[in-house]
Amino acid sequence: MSTESVGKAATLSDGLTHAENWLLDHSDLLIQYGVNIISAILILFIGNLVVKAIAKSVSKVLNSKQMDKAVVEFISAIVRYLLFVIVLIAALSRIGVQTASVVAVIGAAGLAIGLALQGSLSNFAAGVLIVAFRPFKSGDYVEVGGVAGSVQAIHIFQTILKSPDNKMVVVPNSSVIGGAITNYSKHETRRVDLTVGVSYSADLQLTKKVIRETLEKDLRILKDPDITIGVLALADSSVNFVVRPWCKTSDYWPVYYDSIQAIKEALDENGIEIPFPQVDVHMSKS
Missing domain, CATH: 1.10.287.1260 (Helix Hairpins)
Incomplete structure (x- = not known):
């Protein structure tokens, strides 16, 4: 070695x-x-x-x-x-x-x-306020931060909504607290707002009667408050009626869609015209 x-x-x-x-x-x-x-x-x-x-x-x-x-x-x-x-x-x-x-x-x-991360802290503080004051709860259909949907969860920094077309929408809690909150599910009843236009040649009293009788056939429409039917405006091509029945909040959209169809069919049966926009042209010989 x-x-x-x-x-x-x-x-x-x-x-x-x-x-x-x-x-x-x-x-x-x-x-x-x-x-x-x-x-x-x-x-x-x-x-x-x-x-x-x-x-x-x-x-x-x-x-x-x-x-x-x-x-x-x-x-x-x-x-x-x-x-x-x-x-x-x-x-x-x-x-x-x-x-x-x-x-x-x-x-x-x-x-x-x-x-x-001041924005994140504001979201956290807003989340605490949401939990404290509870302007809505899980499952409510609300409009917050410019979007609408059913409340799925309230997290520390954001609120999770599910849109009617089954999309997940994440809304920062600060946006929820910082703007208007519309809770469509808060109360048990809700008013359905409809506008029905008929021809100027139509009988207005008959029109009101037909609309009321049609809506009263629907058992989902409440008796109290009473249905409101009145002339809303004299528009360019039609006389517009405001129609406001009340129903349970859970029945709102079915009543909305069915009422429009039922009123259209009833007016047709009684010969009451629902006009389309039109313009009268008057010609004179010079």
């Missing part, structure tokens, strides 16, 4: 010896760090399971009190996130990170993130 090979072997042997000595000298410290790291991992794992269980229990309790589904989901999410932050701090403290320092760092990071 050459002198160079012997030197390399000796150097390697010395390195291994130093490593073994260092491991022996610091074995207690390494074991302590290993135990702390494993403990931190267990805290995260078990804590996450406990957080999910607590959030699930909160949901069950709120559901048992017959709270709105959207509100239950919102509160459950808040509880889950807050508890997970506590678990994370406990895990970090286990590996030697000072809890006070962690809280300070989280506070500073929260301030920086808050300044950078």
Whole structure:
């Protein structure tokens, strides 16, 4: 064996010896760090399971009190996130990170993130207001932020709607609170607004009678409030009647469509003309 090979072997042997000595000298410290790291991992794992269980229990309790589904989901999410932050701090403290320092760092990071994400914080605050004042609940058909749909869920930052053509619409909570909220499902009854135009030559009293008798045949139309029928305008080509029956909110669209068809058929049967736009041209000989 050459002198160079012997030197390399000796150097390697010395390195291994130093490593073994260092491991022996610091074995207690390494074991302590290993135990702390494993403990931190267990805290995260078990804590996450406990957080999910607590959030699930909160949901069950709120559901048992017959709270709105959207509100239950919102509160459950808040509880889950807050508890997970506590678990994370406990895990970090286990590996030697000072809890006070962690809280300070989280506070500073929260301030920086808050300044950078002011829109998100406004959405969160708006979500809290929605849950607190409850202008609508899960399943209501509403118009918010310029869009309409059935409320599916209220999340921390946005409200989820389902449009009538089965599209998911995500509306930021700040847009919901910042504009007008129209809740079409809030009350049990709703008025159906129709406009019916008839010819200027039509008998107006007969027209009102035919429309009323037609609508009164529909059992879905309520007796109280009474049906409103009156002349709305003398338009360019027709006399326009306003027709306003009342029905249950759940029957609104079926009553709307069926009433239009029934009125058209009844007017035809009684010889009452529904005119189309027309222009009279008078010609004179010069």
